[in-house]
Amino acid sequence: MDNLARVHFPSSLREAADLLVARPGARPLAGGTDLLVRHRNGQLPDVTDFVDLSGLDLQKITAEDGRVVIGSGCTMTAVATHPLIRERFPALVQGALQVGAFQIRNAATLGGNVGNASPAGDTIPCLISLEAEVRLFGPAGRRAVPLADFFTGPGRTVLQPGELIEAFALPDRRTAGAFLKLGERRAHAISKVSLALSCWEIAGGRREVRLALGAVAPTVIRCRKAEELLSAAPWPPSAELADKARRLVTEAARPIDDLRSAKEYRRQMTGVLFAKALEQVIGRGASAR
Amino acid sequence: MPTPEPIHIRFSLNGKTVEARVAPGLTLLELVRRQFSLTAAKEGCGKGECGACTVLLNDQPVNSCLKLAATLRPSDRVVTLEGLADDPLMKRIQHSYVEEGAVQCGFCIPGMVVSSYHLLKVHPQPTPAEIKEFHSGNLCRCTGYTKIEQAVAKAAAARKEGR
Ligand SMILES: Cc1cc2nc3c(=O)[nH]c(=O)nc-3n(C[C@H](O)[C@H](O)[C@H](O)COP(=O)(O)OP(=O)(O)OC[C@H]3O[C@@H](n4cnc5c(N)ncnc54)[C@H](O)[C@@H]3O)c2cc1C
Ligand code: FES
Ligand code: FES
Numbered sequence: 001m002d003n004l005a006r007v008h009f010p011s012s013l014r015e016a017a018d019l020l021v022a023r024p025g026a027r028p029l030a031g032g033t034d035l036l037v038r039h040r041n042g043q044l045p046d047v048t049d050f051v052d053l054s055g056l057d058l059q060k061i062t063a064e065d066g067r068v069v070i071g072s073g074c075t076m077t078a079v080a081t082h083p084l085i086r087e088r089f090p091a092l093v094q095g096a097l098q099v100g101a102f103q104i105r106n107a108a109t110l111g112g113n114v115g116n117a118s119p120a121g122d123t124i125p126c127l128i129s130l131e132a133e134v135r136l137f138g139p140a141g142r143r144a145v146p147l148a149d150f151f152t153g154p155g156r157t158v159l160q161p162g163e164l165i166e167a168f169a170l171p172d173r174r175t176a177g178a179f180l181k182l183g184e185r186r187a188h189a190i191s192k193v194s195l196a197l198s199c200w201e202i203a204g205g206r207r208e209v210r211l212a213l214g215a216v217a218p219t220v221i222r223c224r225k226a227e228e229l230l231s232a233a234p235w236p237p238s239a240e241l242a243d244k245a246r247r248l249v250t251e252a253a254r255p256i257d258d259l260r261s262a263k264e265y266r267r268q269m270t271g272v273l274f275a276k277a278l279e280q281v282i283g284r285g286a287s288a289r
Numbered sequence: 290m291p292t293p294e295p296i297h298i299r300f301s302l303n304g305k306t307v308e309a310r311v312a313p314g315l316t317l318l319e320l321v322r323r324q325f326s327l328t329a330a331k332e333g334c335g336k337g338e339c340g341a342c343t344v345l346l347n348d349q350p351v352n353s354c355l356k357l358a359a360t361l362r363p364s365d366r367v368v369t370l371e372g373l374a375d376d377p378l379m380k381r382i383q384h385s386y387v388e389e390g391a392v393q394c395g396f397c398i399p400g401m402v403v404s405s406y407h408l409l410k411v412h413p414q415p416t417p418a419e420i421k422e423f424h425s426g427n428l429c430r431c432t433g434y435t436k437i438e439q440a441v442a443k444a445a446a447a448r449k450e451g452r
Contacts, residue, residue, distance in 0.1 A: 004314035005293050007359045029360070036316075036355050037336045050313070052360050077349065101426025102404065104337055106349040107356065 004039065005048040011055050013137045013164060021139055021162035023049050028164055030054075030073060031107035033100070034116045058111065058166065061085065068172045069135075072111025072165040076100075076123070079110055089170065091177030091198045095126035098181055111165045114147070117155050117219075124151075124220040125196035125212035126179050130170045138163030148212075151219035175200045176207075178277040181214070182269050191215045193266045195249075195273040197281055199235075207235040211274070216253040216266055223252040226274075236282045242275070249274040300361040303327075303372030311358040318342045318353035321369055329370035329399040333428070340427035343400035344369045350407045352426075370399045379406055382444045389440035393431040401427045405441045414445055 008026070010016040020026050025048035029035055038044050058073030061082050068084055079085055080096040099108055099122050113121045114134065124147070132147045139162045147168070150157055159165075177198035183189030194214035199207040209230040211223040226248040233241055250271040255263045295310045302325060309324055321327040321344070333341035335354045342354040345368040361367070373379040382405045385391075392398050401424065408415055408423035415423070420441050421434075429437065 004312075007296060007313045007357065009360075029357070031355075032357060032360075033337055033352075033355050036357070039314075040335060050357070052357075054360060054362075100337070101340070102407075102423060103340060103343055103350050103352045103426045104355075106346070106351050 003045075003048065004050065007050045007052055009052050009055055013056055013166065016051050016053065016056060016164060017137060017139050017162040019049075019051050020164075025049050026051050028053055028115065030109040030112040030115070031075065032112075033104055033108045034112055053111070053164070063172055066172050067169040070110060070168045070170070072109060072114075072167055074110050076105035076108050076110070076113075077102075079123075080105070088172065088174050089126075089130055089177065089198070090175065091129050091179045091196045092123065092126040092170075094177075094179040095123045095196060098122050098179065110168060114150070114168075115157070115159075115165055117151050117153075117157050119151075119154055119217060119219050120191045120194070120215040121220070122179070122181060122191060122194060122214065125194055125214040126177075126198075127168060127170070128212040128220055128222060129177060129196040129198035129210040130175065131210065132168045132170045134165055135167045135169055136163050137166045142166070144169070148222060154218050173200050176281050178280040180273045180277050180280075182273065193253075193255075193269045193273060195270060195277055197274070197277040199230075199281065201235075202231075205234050206231060211249065213249070213253055213270055216255040216270055221252060221254075223249050225252065237278075242278055245278075246271045246274050296359040298358060298361045299363045301366040303368055306363075309358070313357070313359055315358045316354050317344070317346075317356040317358050317361070317367065320358040321353065321367070327369045327371050331396055331399060333396065333400075338428065339397070340400040340404065341397055343403045343427065345403065345407065348407075348410075350404055350426075370403055373403075373406060376406075378409060378444075378448070381447055382406060382409070382441070385440040385444040385447065386437070389436050389443060391432055391436040391440040397427060397429040397432075401429065401437060405444065408441065409445055409448065414449060415441070417442070 008019050027047050029050035029052050058071040060071045062069050076096040076099045080093050113123045128148050133144045134147050134150050135144050175198045179196045181191040181194035196212045199209040202208045209227050211227050214220050226245040229245050253267045253270040255266040293312050299308045331341040333339035337352045337355045343350050344353045382402050404424050404427050412419050420438050
């Protein structure tokens with residue numbers, strides 16, 4: 001990577017944001033598993049500087065004011081092994097464990113997965129199914145955005161120049177859930193289709209259900225119709241209702257044809273993943289209070 | 290483009306504190322191979338897919354081709370295969386690989402055995418699924434994985450028997 005001129009080591013978010021504004025060729029560097037590969041492939045010809053985020057204390061996971069706050073610098077391994085996350089957010093644990101292989105998960109961060117804004121980013125549907133909010137820090141101060149509104153297209157987000165992802169805040173509740181993906185092979189492959197399902201108990205023996213699909217549209221999408229159907233009926237859903245929901249999920253998928261998989265196949269597989277995820281969650285239903 | 294500014298780093302390499310001056314774009318893999326002549330870790334793909342460059346960073350396997358040397362900190366501990374040369378567990382693993390015929394061209398092996406080492410540290414008696422899972426980031430183009438998996442299982446069994 002000979003066209004890389006400088007790496008900066010800010011010690012505060014403010015300093016990092018200022019650097020990013022002052023140097024238009026600068027990009028935030030977290031685990032580097034996306035950035036370094038793309039830089040080496042010549043896909044980032046204008047990037048001359050990296051701003052290393054590892055000194056900014058972004059690696060913490062805490063519970064505060066009814067939210068679990070996950071620092072953007074937490075690695076997939078850190079997320080998947082943290083007791084708080086394991087106890088409350090099974091979909092996120094499963095998602096983090098399916099990013100790449102061991103070596104990648106020890107470097108790849110949650111902030112990088114979201115910052116990369118790929119519709120196939122595996123933790124994104126998981127976080128959306130858990131109603132995560134992104135906490136941003138920028139030259140104009142702090143703000144929070146629902147993750148579902150953070151992406152504007154493949155590789156595009158609402159991040160303003162100099163703005164950084166500081167953390168993700170998830171409502172602190174015990175959920176049941178699952179994340180399933182279909183890739184080229186079982187381990188270590190980019191998703192062709194992925195699905196996250198999370199749910200939690202509400203009044204009247206029902207569950208609030210959230211469903212998000214990855215890699216089947218320009219950004220990760222929610223299936224609101226299927227969510228509403230499942231959330232309105234007593235839990236667990238009848239076979240008939242589950243089948244109806246499955247059809248709604250398949251209809252929500254709007255895959256683009258690409259080299260990784262044909263359109264109709266991906267759409268059908270979305271339904272298959274949904275059925276499997278539901279089965280997993282109902283089977284494990286007893287553990288979610 | 291401005292001239293790259295070398296960056297001064299200090300970290301622990303195979304148990305010793307070392308210092309170096311590195312170009313901003315230099316990877317940890319290039320650093321250990323070029324400046325420290327530790328050539329066990331290999332560059333297969335240079336993009337995180339093959340695992341031939343696997344080293345331990347703070348006891349965790351990482352792809353050294355995707356780690357910028359400049360971002361190493363004084364508290365970071367890097368261990369390459371050379372640093373494990375006298376480790377009884379690593380020796381046991383290497384013997385098992387040889388006994389099982391798990392090595393053909395050998396290019397993938399330095400990375401592969403570092404993953405085996407990490408697995409057996411974390412799960413001394415791994416299940417077949419754990420063996421597969423912990424090596425899923427290491428590609429081998431010639432031996433195939435069956436013999437490698439057998440070698441790892443054998444190393445675990447030998448360890449249990451105290452050999
Ligand atoms: C072999 C291989 C396999 C992979 N497999 C998978 C997979 O199965 N599933 C999957 O989802 N991904 C996969 N990836 C992609 C990648 O590993 C993940 O997206 C990872 O989470 C990126 O995190 P990072 O910390 O390495 O990000 P980086 O590479 O450091 O950064 C990625 C992008 O996000 C920006 N960024 C990083 N942190 C912040 C922040 N705090 N605020 C604002 N912007 C930020 C960077 O500027 C950059 O544009 C794979 C990559 C490789 C090389
Ligand atoms: S050379 Fe690093 S993973 Fe292939
Ligand atoms: S022995 Fe040749 S690549 Fe594995």
